[in-house]
Amino acid sequence: MGTNASQLEKEFGTSFPPNERYFGLVNFGNTCYCNSVLQALFFCVPFRNNVLRCSSATSKKKENLLTCLVDLFSSIASQKRRVGVYTPKKFVSRLKRENELFDNMQQQDAHEFLNYLLNTVADLVTVETKTSGAESKASDASVKTWVHEIFEGVLTNETRCLTCETVRSKDEEFLDLSVDIQQHSSITCCLKCFSGTETLCSQYKYFCDTCCSKQEATKR
CATH class of the missing domain: 3.30.1490 (Dna Ligase; domain 1)
Structure with a gap:
């Protein structure tokens, strides 16, 4: 992969977008439905930026799907190389623990996973917002997160x-x-x-x- 990565960087040359990282994700046996969605969301810049802003806030939080997503995006964004491969083992393990639908070796529907991920992240952000007191008087239904603002x-x-x-x-x-x-x-x-x-x-x-x-x- 190192040789292929170096060749890819040469082919990009000066046209390689500054500060971008292009990393493939290791497949853990029919997890391409997950990898494809994660890569699409990583390159949705508003979504990526908001996830990365959660980095300091989630560093001391109990592990959940959002903290694992933060770790995944932060690890890719901080890579010294511009292209390569990353292993999203922590995220996939957490996903399987949180939802039994994905806790198997079968191929799953990418659309269904996208819906689950976006709604889960929105719920976790909503809980964090209420915990911080910013929306203490609002109901769950009325809280709009940055997930809603984007999508x-x-x-x-x-x-x-x-x-x-x-x-x-x-x-x-x-x-x-x-x-x-x-x-x-x-x-x-x-x-x-x-x-x-x-x-x-x-x-x-x-x-x-x-x-x-x-x-x-x-x-x-």
């Missing part, structure tokens, strides 16, 4: 009755969207399809509270 969006579901034109809408907060990916298309195209208008008719008619009956409607 959270609002999805509006809108239904329009085609008889009376009454529109009903509902807002839902989300950290991720499940978008159908079409072959030979772009993410922009997929998002347009995701937010497209669907007609509710026949046995799928919409019950309109204004008309007090089932009516044809559009949904988007």
